[in-house]
Amino acid sequence: MEKATFAGGCFWCMVQPFDQLPGIVEVKSGYMGGTIDQPRYEQVKTGQSGHLEVVQITYDSTTFPYNRLLELYWPQIDPTDAGGQFQDRGSQYTTAIFYHNEDQKKLAELSRKEIEASGRFQKPIVTSIRRADTFYLAEDEHQDFYKKQPEAYKKDRKESGRDEFIVKNWDSGR
Template structure:
């Protein structure tokens, strides 16, 4: 029997803001907030937020590629971020808020590289694209209170997102057809 789901892992700054764009699409089985890419085993949020563990805040998406392709996930990922900022995302500063695509197969790596090249060639940004494409490593699920934050704390989520400058940036730099 063929495996019907795959993983996609994206770092796009605060993981709270990266769940909702993917969460309710057809073929998306689940979106989990967590940490990847660091050197500390079983890190906590308190450890990761110091920037000393080397982890990125990420969302790990379990998806059915026959219903929603990895290419479509990449097309949706890029317009959620500022791919030129190597110091974090919007008002969230620090290495844990950098952007990255963590690939789980050579095909994903190839597709991620192609999508990054497409963004670089688009002319949308004057500064270089600094989003990294990295091999997926151990995924550590974030604490329960971080999961589906936009659903459980809608007012706080909306306020944080507005203050962050994310939506203003998205509206200024990405075409509206990429947004949810």
């Protein structure tokens, strides 16, 4: 089993696209990249801890290789937004690929170059590629939010503009 860690704005919206696919063992919401140990949601959401909201995916790379995870990751985000994602603003909601080994780093860099070269976006791609560090598991109420609170999840996703962006910028082709 391997780990992949992605920041794509609110972690509530980043679990469902990866969850329940063959080869995906689990998807957990959490925090990475900050300066304090054992951060809590209340600290992270202020943007003062330096952490990003992330999802950490445990996967079987023989069934679901890392490059497929990247192919699934990019269309979940606006890779040109340096100020957060959709309605969630602040450094804690910025996008990043946290690599766990050199192969992941190379694949992430290649995928970012492909997005840049595609001409899909007029603005620069700002999604960072960073070495993974300590993953802090988010509180239980943030795990599997889309399953536990389906109506609130659907409402939040709709109001965020994420799905509209995805359809306009990813589903419509180049």
